Amino acid sequence: MAVIPMWKCDRDGSMFSDKKAAEEHDKMLELAANITMLLEQTYDNIDEKIAEDIGLLFAKHKETLAKAIKGKPELVLEIGKESAADQSADEDSSE
Amino acid sequence: MAVIPMWKCDRDGSMFSDKKAAEEHDKMLELAANITMLLEQTYDNIDEKIAEDIGLLFAKHKETLAKAIKGKPELVLEIGKESAADQSADEDSSE
Numbered sequence: 630m631a632v633i634p635m636w637k638c639d640r641d642g643s644m645f646s647d648k649k650a651a652e653e654h655d656k657m658l659e660l661a662a663n664i665t666m667l668l669e670q671t672y673d674n675i676d677e678k679i680a681e682d683i684g685l686l687f688a689k690h691k692e693t694l695a696k697a698i699k700g701k702p703e704l705v706l707e708i709g710k711e712s713a714a715d716q717s718a719d720e721d722s723s724e
Numbered sequence: 725m726a727v728i729p730m731w732k733c734d735r736d737g738s739m740f741s742d743k744k745a746a747e748e749h750d751k752m753l754e755l756a757a758n759i760t761m762l763l764e765q766t767y768d769n770i771d772e773k774i775a776e777d778i779g780l781l782f783a784k785h786k787e788t789l790a791k792a793i794k795g796k797p798e799l800v801l802e803i804g805k806e807s808a809a810d811q812s813a814d815e816d817s818s819e
Contacts, residue, residue: 631794632810633757634766656795656797659797659798660792660793660797660800661750663792663797663798663801664800666800666801667800667801667803667804670801670804671777671781671804671806671807672774672778674771674774675774676769676770677770679767679770682766682767683763686766691793692793694789694793695790695793695794697755697758698755698787698789698790698800699790700751701749702754702755702758703754703758705755705758705759705761705762706747706761706762706765707741708762709762709765709766712766717735
């Protein structure tokens with residue numbers, strides 16, 4: 630049988646058959662971690678779990694956030710809809 | 725004496741002699757308000773003041789955030805330094 634090269638993202642252990650996808654995922658997690666660190670450094674009384682979730686929320690939806698920053702602030706609220714859709718998709722797949 | 729056209733941002737009442745600056749400020753506050761609304765919709769138990777501050781933090785430093793999103797996640801931590809510098813500048817000017 631053949632052996633297939635895989636790429637493991639050491640931040641969360643997720644595996645990828647495509648190096649570029651693995652690097653993209655790693656960069657997304659780095660952005661999330663940095664946002665979380667920024668929030669915890671800036672707000673002493675922020676809830677740790679919320680700071681983590683906010684980091685992931687913005688990192689996972691960074692394209693939409695970038696468009697909102699560039700001049701369409703109303704797009705920020707799309708992130709809420711996208712994230713709700715992600716969650717229901719996760720729930721469906723775990724049933 | 726002459727009368728001078730001024731532009732008032734109705735979100736926070738701040739005044740500008742330059743229309744473009746007033747519009748830029750309004751857009752920044754709209755981005756901040758939308759980020760705050762997103763956080764409050766997504767996290768039931770988030771502290772209202774923190775949600776507001778996070779909205780303003782990201783909106784005020786949106787250029788740095790945009791660069792971080794584009795591929796330099798380490799820049800997120802610069803926002804903390806920029807914001808600390810803003811605060812000490814505010815404190816100096818209010819002494």
